[in-house]
Amino acid sequence: MSERQDMNLTPEERRLQEAIRGLGEVRSEDAFRERLRGQFISGNFGEVVPLEKKSNRRLLWGAAVSSLAAILAFLVLFNGDPVWTLHSVTGTGSIVVNGQPVDASDFEGLKDLVQPGARFVVPATAELELRLGRVMVFGIIRDSDVTIPARTDNNQPIHTATVTGGELLVKTGPAFEGEDLLILTSEGRIELTGTTIAVNKGDGFTCVCVLEGTAKIGKDKADLDEVSAGYRKVMFADGSPSIIVDIEVGHEKDLTDFETRNEEAFD
Amino acid sequence: MGDLPQSHRDDGVGNNSSGSPLTTEVLVKVRQRDPQALAALFDHHFSRIFNLAYRLLGERTAAEDMTQEVFLRVHRAAHQLDTDRDPGPWLMTITANLCREKWRSREGRQAMKTASLDDKPELAVDLSNGSAAPDAEVLDKDRDRLLGEAIGKLPEAMCLVVVLHDLQGMTHEEISGIVGDEPAAVRKRYSRALLKLREILPDGLA
Known part of the structure; x- marks a missing residue:
């Protein structure tokens, strides 16, 4: 039980911990x-x-x-199939959907362009979130280029998305069970079977942070590692060996905020 | 689980969940569904199971339903009980997993959103407040209510880790056995949960 004496807590966190531990017992009837x-x-x-x-x-x-x-x-x-819908848009600037620029403030205009397989190029000043029923939520972060999955074949329910640049946040929902999500970047592939992750496609590398669950991440099918919550895998375009290290604080915060924002997404 | 805060040991009114561990002899009789042994198991663990369910589900009726479900399953599986081990972690695992299943249902989330954690605050017993002045007691209860509600607002994975670690006295290692993640991941999640709680709570409390 010595592990209950958590090390490395700040004084504020220690006080909060003590307050939680001091909560009274609730008596049953x-x-x-x-x-x-x-x-x-x-x-x-x-x-x-x-x-x-x-x-x-x-x-x-x-x-x-x-x-x-x-x-x-x-x-x-x-007709029974969940469809991609635009949930929210924040910020300003022009968002390009399948080559067609639309102002970030024109929610209805953007909404009309959402369709399976659509490509979203989001400027550094805007972000958007898309939902596929109770299956998954995508957060396309500022300065990103992402193609959402095309319609899946019922016999092979694999959703394939592409991150050409920037950052994609993913949270899967209860209806995701039995399905798979494959995310491709120029450096590798990420296979999900239910989790919350961020895929950050930078210049010459792809970094995948796992907030919840596990994800299989690798340059190709033969190189897949199971990366669990709290860790990230970085894959490099120049052939350098991939690394698995602790999740980065900034990405973790983005993911935690995303997770919290979408806590009720599947209600 | 021997280092629970005093207020989690025994409320003095029959909700005793502590005392010496049940002996192997008693556990062998539990396997045989001997009434006296079952009563001992119930008395020993009822309060912890009810409190875990209450803190995770945030609502008294849901916690009662959950506690009944847990004891029903325990009764059915009594013949499988490992008499060489403390059944506490097994019972906590059953309770936590059933609560997680409930969370994943629409109704479960709804309950978390709408319920106040202290929906009957007069029944909350905190032995440490026994001699406090009335005003201080009211403030303490208000603080506890806000804190309980804030824990209920955490994403479910964080809520589970905080409740198991700080209110059920489990180590990160033990929690990892329940949630199926590495202890390091559990430790990180716990740390993130404290950060999140500081954001959720009003300034004075955080």
């Missing part, structure tokens, strides 16, 4: 505790409704009408 104790000892839990069903029962009537409407709208509009 006596009636609940006694009922459950009896059930556990006897093994007779009665008709235990699975957690999800309990939740569903509580929400059922309130959610029924809106859920039905949402499902119908979804089926009518999208």
